Amino acid sequence: MEKIPPKSLEEKKNLVKALLGNNVFTDRHFRNEDEAKRLLPLVFMPVALGAFSMWPEEVLKDIGLIYQYMDKAGQRAINGYPMFMAFEVLNRADTLEVFKAYEEVAALTDMVGITGMTDPTKETPPPQEG
DSSP: OOSOOOOOHHHHHHHHHHHHTTOEEEGGGSSSHHHHHHHHHHHBHHHHTTTTTTSOHHHHTTEEEEEEEGGGOOSOEETTEEOBSOOEEEEHHHHHHHHHHHHHHHHHHHHTTOOOOOOTTSOOOOOOOO
16 A cells, blocks of 8 residues: 545545534544553554554555544443444545534534534543443
């Protein structure tokens, strides 16, 4: 693999919609960098099993986002976070485009008073136990 292939426009639109509807979990949903380092391989199990071990350094540097749709979550959780047996990656350029679109649409929904969405670009409160 020389580089992370770009996603189609439709895939990017679907990801923005999923972010807005809290239907996707990303590496940005962890509360802080330390928690992300500890839990990312446990939330996205293929990472713990060496999914990136054969990727060249220049490709690893192009990872902009690791994510998976919530309907693909396993039945178990780790520290209140979902667990996935597969994941998707977004390259840096697509990640910037997706989050720009997300922020624009989120700002519009805030203007018209639509609530209930979380912002994956900001720190999130701890997951609820129970």
